[in-house]
Amino acid sequence: MSDRIMGGLGLLLALFFIWQATLIKESFISDPVGPKVFPIIIGILVGVSSLAIFFKPDEEPEWPEFSRLFEVGMTVAVMIAYAYALPLAGFVVSTAFAAAFLSWRLGTPPVKAVIAGVTIAVGIYVVFHLILGLSLARGPWGF
Amino acid sequence: MDTLNALANGFSIALTFQNLGLALIGCFLGTIIGALPGLGPSNGVAILIPLAFSLGLDATPALILLTSVYYGAMYGGRISSILLNIPGDEPALMTTLDGYPMAKKGMAGEALALSGIASFVGAFFATWGLVFLAPQLVKVALLFGPAEYFALFALAFATLGGIASKNQAKAALAAGLGLGIAMIGVDGQTGVPRFSFGEVHLYDGIDFLVAIVGLFALSEVFIFLEHRGTPKATGDASAVKLGRLTPPLSMLKQTAPTMARSTVLGFIAGVLPGAGASLGSFIAYSVEKRLVDKDKTFGTGDPRGVAAPEAGNNAAAGGALVPMLALGVPGSGTTAVLLAMLLALNITPGPLLFTNNPDVVWGLIAALFIGNLMLLVMNIPMVSLFVRVLLVPPRYLMPAVAMISFVGIYGISGSTFDLMVMVFFGVLGWLLRKLEVPLVPVILGILLGNQMEANLRRAMTISDGDWSALLASPLSIGLWLFAFFGFIMPIVAGRFFRSKLPRTDSEADPD
Numbered sequence: 239m240s241d242r243i244m245g246g247l248g249l250l251l252a253l254f255f256i257w258q259a260t261l262i263k264e265s266f267i268s269d270p271v272g273p274k275v276f277p278i279i280i281g282i283l284v285g286v287s288s289l290a291i292f293f294k295p296d297e298e299p300e301w302p303e304f305s306r307l308f309e310v311g312m313t314v315a316v317m318i319a320y321a322y323a324l325p326l327a328g329f330v331v332s333t334a335f336a337a338a339f340l341s342w343r344l345g346t347p348p349v350k351a352v353i354a355g356v357t358i359a360v361g362i363y364v365v366f367h368l369i370l371g372l373s374l375a376r377g378p379w380g381f
Numbered sequence: 382m383d384t385l386n387a388l389a390n391g392f393s394i395a396l397t398f399q400n401l402g403l404a405l406i407g408c409f410l411g412t413i414i415g416a417l418p419g420l421g422p423s424n425g426v427a428i429l430i431p432l433a434f435s436l437g438l439d440a441t442p443a444l445i446l447l448t449s450v451y452y453g454a455m456y457g458g459r460i461s462s463i464l465l466n467i468p469g470d471e472p473a474l475m476t477t478l479d480g481y482p483m484a485k486k487g488m489a490g491e492a493l494a495l496s497g498i499a500s501f502v503g504a505f506f507a508t509w510g511l512v513f514l515a516p517q518l519v520k521v522a523l524l525f526g527p528a529e530y531f532a533l534f535a536l537a538f539a540t541l542g543g544i545a546s547k548n549q550a551k552a553a554l555a556a557g558l559g560l561g562i563a564m565i566g567v568d569g570q571t572g573v574p575r576f577s578f579g580e581v582h583l584y585d586g587i588d589f590l591v592a593i594v595g596l597f598a599l600s601e602v603f604i605f606l607e608h609r610g611t612p613k614a615t616g617d618a619s620a621v622k623l624g625r626l627t628p629p630l631s632m633l634k635q636t637a638p639t640m641a642r643s644t645v646l647g648f649i650a651g652v653l654p655g656a657g658a659s660l661g662s663f664i665a666y667s668v669e670k671r672l673v674d675k676d677k678t679f680g681t682g683d684p685r686g687v688a689a690p691e692a693g694n695n696a697a698a699g700g701a702l703v704p705m706l707a708l709g710v711p712g713s714g715t716t717a718v719l720l721a722m723l724l725a726l727n728i729t730p731g732p733l734l735f736t737n738n739p740d741v742v743w744g745l746i747a748a749l750f751i752g753n754l755m756l757l758v759m760n761i762p763m764v765s766l767f768v769r770v771l772l773v774p775p776r777y778l779m780p781a782v783a784m785i786s787f788v789g790i791y792g793i794s795g796s797t798f799d800l801m802v803m804v805f806f807g808v809l810g811w812l813l814r815k816l817e818v819p820l821v822p823v824i825l826g827i828l829l830g831n832q833m834e835a836n837l838r839r840a841m842t843i844s845d846g847d848w849s850a851l852l853a854s855p856l857s858i859g860l861w862l863f864a865f866f867g868f869i870m871p872i873v874a875g876r877f878f879r880s881k882l883p884r885t886d887s888e889a890d891p892d
Contacts (some may be wrong), residue, residue, distance in 0.1 A: 244816055248554055255561055258576055265571035269838050270846030273568040273575060276834040280564065284557035290550035299815045302607045310603050314808055317599075317783075321800035324791065333787075337780040340602070344776035345609050358781045362788055372435055372792050 240299055245292025252285030309343055316340075328377020329367075333359035384516055391743025394441060395751055403438075403446040404748050408755045411453020413770050417778065418461050420601065421470030422454035422698075422715040427597040428786050430722050431590050435792025440726045441741050445748040447722055448702075451715055452504060452749065455658065455698045456756050459496045459691055460767055464489060472658035472694035475666040479679060479686030486682050490764075495628040495636065495684055496691040497760035501753055502640045503692035507648045507699025508749045511706075514652070515735075515742075518707035522732035527839035528851050532860035534833040537710040539868035540653070541717075541821055549868060551818045559826015560833070562587050569831060570838055582798045589721050589827045591790055591799050595806025596813075596820050597718070598786045603811040605779045626764060628684070636688040639669050647693035651700020657713030658697040665693025699749070706730055706742060709832075714821040721828055 259277035301307070316339050323332040338355025346354055363381065366372040374381075394400065414425035426447050433443040458473030463480035476496060483492035525533065538556045565576045566586025577583035643665035650661035669689040670679045679686045701712035702719075709731035711717040723730050728738060735742055760767075790803050810820060837851075844850030852858055 240816060244818075252557075255576075262568075262575050263573050265568075265573045268571055269842045271838045271841045273571050273573055276837060277561070277564050277575065280557050280560045283553060284561065287550045287553035287557060291548075291554060294550070296548060296551075296817060299817065301815070306607055310606055310811070313603070313606060314804060317787075317804045317807075318801055320787070321797045321804065324800070325797065329788075333784050336787075337784050340606075340780035340783055341776055343606060343609070344779055346776045354777050354780065358777075358784055362781075362784055366432075366788055366792075370436055372432075372788070373795075374788065375791060375795075 239295075240301070241291050241295030245288045245290075245295070248288025248291065249285055252281045252288060255284065256281035313340065313343060324375040326377065328379055328381055329374035330359045330363050330381045331377060331379075332375070333362065384512060387739055387743045388512055388747060390739070391745070391747035392750075394740055394744035395445065395747035400442055400445050400744070400748060401751065403442050404449045404752045405755055407446045407449025408453040408456075408752050408759060411450035411455075412457035412460075412756065412759060412767055413453075414450065415454030415457025415470060415473075416460040416767050416771060417457075417773075418465070418467045420782070421458070422451050423718050424597045424601055425450050425454050426715055426718045426722070427593045428782060428789065430718065430725065431594060431789030431793050432785070433722070434590070434725055435789060440723075440728055440738070441744045443726060444719075444722065444741065444745050445752075447719060448745060448749060449752045449755075451719065452695075452698060452752050453756060454715075455504070455695050456497065456500045456760055457767065458694075459500065460493065460764070461771060463492045463496065463687070464768065464771065472662045472690075472697070474659070475662040475690035475694075476687060478666070478690075479681070479683050482680070482682030483684070483687060488682070490626045491628045491632065492682075492684070492687050493764050494626050494761050495632060496687050497757065497764065498628070498633070499636070499640050499643075499688040499691035500695040500760070501757040503644045503647055503695035503697075504699055504753050504756075505750070506644045507651065507696040508746065508753065510648045510652075510696075511699050511703055511749075512746060515703050515707045518703060519732045519735050522708050524856060525732075526854070527836040527843065528853060529857045529860060530836040531833060531840060531851065532857045532864065533708060533710055534829050534836070536860050536864040536867060537829070538822060538825060539864040541711075541713075541825060548817065551816070552822050555813070555818050555820070555822035556826050559823040559828075560830040561826070562592065562823075563827050563830025564834075569835060582796075587802060587827065588794070588799060589824070590725055590793065591803045592806045592827050593718060593721055593824055594786045594790055595803040596810035596823065598782060599803065599807025600810030600814055600820075602779050602783045603807060604814065605775050609776075626761060632684050636685050639673065639685045639688045640692040642672070643669060643689040643692035644696040647696030648700040650693070651697030651712055652703045653712065657701060658694040658715075661697025661700070662690035662694035665689045665696075702749075706734060706745075707732065709734075710829075711825065714824075717821055717824050717828065721824070724828065 256278055259274050259281060262274050264272060316336055320332055320336040334355045337358040338351045341354040342348055342351035363374065367374050410429070411425060414420045415422060429447060429450055433446055438446065454470065455472065458468060458470040459476045459480065462468045462473040462476040463484050466477050466481040468474040468477055480492050480496065483489065563586070565583055567574050567584055574584055646665045646668060647661035650664055651658065666686065666689045669685060673685060674683070701716045703712070705711045705716040705720055709720070709729060711720045720730060728734065728741060786803070787800060790799055813820060813823070840850055852861065
């Protein structure tokens with residue numbers, strides 16, 4: 239079933255891609271092929287392979303149970319929040335939070351996870367910023 | 382003789398204090414990355430590329446660092462195979478077959494030392510093969526026009542997808558996804574924006590480093606998250622006693638012919654586009670089993686069964702650099718990631734690399750020789766140090782890996798948008814791995830898409846729009862035929878091969 243869904247989505251993606259390709263504006267400088275043809279070829283490739291997957295699916299992969307999927311989703315949310323927080327809260331604070339969350343979700347008890355998060359954040363800061371001179375995100379406190 | 386002079390010049394570059402230091406760090410990190418279950422050479426190199434890039438290293442030092450990581454990871458993969466029966470990466474899979482039984486017999490130290498020596502032999506002679514074969518291949522490559530390059534790219538997709546994948550349709554889908562992503566951004570020829578939907582951030586296209594780190598490193602984090610609490614990808618190395626760390630001379634004598642044969646086979650497997658190190662170790666082991674396993678001792682801890690795959694996979698790692706450097710077409714997943722590195726440094730691999738940037742090429746090759754020596758030293762007497770690294774549980778390690786990935790990408794662009802794109806690719810990579818869609822063709826598509834299109838359009842401009850020009854030379858016809866059979870043959874032969882390969886948990890690791 240998963241492969242059939244993927245095949246169906248792939249086909250829709252291919253159709254959308256080809257439709258978008260036909261909308262590409264031609265420029266006054268051009269060559270015999272132009273900017274549309276290669277994307278259309280790619281769209282056809284994606285479409286044909288999606289059809290093949292749809293009609294000849296593999297065995298069903300092992301999907302994790304819902305609670306695990308929810309956790310993966312939560313982690314994605316935390317990562318996106320992390321990206322937003324970096325310029326606001328600075329590298330060390332945001333990273334300590336994100337790393338502690340990840341470590342906690344990977345099975346570390348909460349207190350140890352916080353210690354791990356802080357250690358990872360400070361460790362990266364010391365090695366990459368203080369020793370190697372890489373510029374990391376600066377928050378209101380300068381680190 | 383020119384070649385040897387160039388190599389000598391390369392040594393003068395590689396032997397500077399900074400480059401030696403980088404090679405040492407690279408070898409050390411690489412061995413650790415390779416030894417840790419789940420983190421293979423492609424993940425390792427993928428995480429470190431943005432870092433090397435944002436630290437502002439020059440081309441040669443950056444390449445030396447990353448190829449040292451690559452070679453180091455090929456060495457390190459065997460450690461967890463032998464001690465835990467968990468391959469650190471896919472090429473090390475065959476090493477579990479005899480390595481783990483040897484460890485259980487109390488010969489872990491000998492197995493580690495022997496496999497270290499076999500790795501050295503394979504990698505050392507493969508690097509010599511690279512020295513002599515790559516310049517020859519360059520001469521052939523100089524005959525290539527745009528039409529031939531277009532066919533060559535198709536060949537790379539066909540074989541990388543064809544051989545490395547169980548399902549051809551999924552490999553083709555992966556290639557199409559990658560190529561499609563490469564189309565995002567302003568068209569190089571005419572300057573019109575494509576697939577950017579008016580989003581300014583997309584005008585420059587998707588940075589392939591962002592995509593690579595997301596697809597490889599972050600998806601690995603999600604996989605760990607999913608399998609938390611299950612014994613998958615964790616083990617207990619503390620129970621293993623190392624024993625003596627030097628193999629007896631008789632064992633070396635017994636395995637010497639095995640190492641020699643496996644090196645040759647592995648090198649050939651590496652040079653062939655798409656085959657890579659997994660095939661190298663697989664072929665080396667199977668051939669050796671057929672040739673010398675008269676008493677049916679393979680699989681029960683035969684030292685030759687440890688030496689063969691290790692010499693084979695390390696020789697393949699060297700061999701895979703031949704088409705990558707000479708043609709700009711990677712021979713394996715990890716070399717695809719290394720290609721990304723070169724492109725990020727504004728160096729286009731291919732025949733002109735050898736004439737335009739001889740310092741880069743030969744400095745790199747010399748560094749490989751030096752790195753190999755360092756790895757031999759690290760991997761024999763210091764192996765117990767790496768064994769201790771295996772005791773770090775993934776619940777501390779993976780957050781650090783994830784955070785370092787973010788640091789690397791943020792260091793390049795300082796852009797929050799790029800970080801989100803990276804998370805998107807992380808999720809995409811996780812989904813694709815669950816669905817057994819190979820990741821390497823996606824990466825290859827993102828990397829080569831624009832060049833592939835540029836060559837197609839150049840060929841068409843020369844022929845004034847006549848599509849038969851793509852099949853006008855015997856060389857391009859030959860390449861298309863190879864591409865066709867490279868894609869079709871595995872459908873028949875691949876089933877046979879795959880059915881003989883033992884099942885692995887790291888099925889999505891591309892190298």
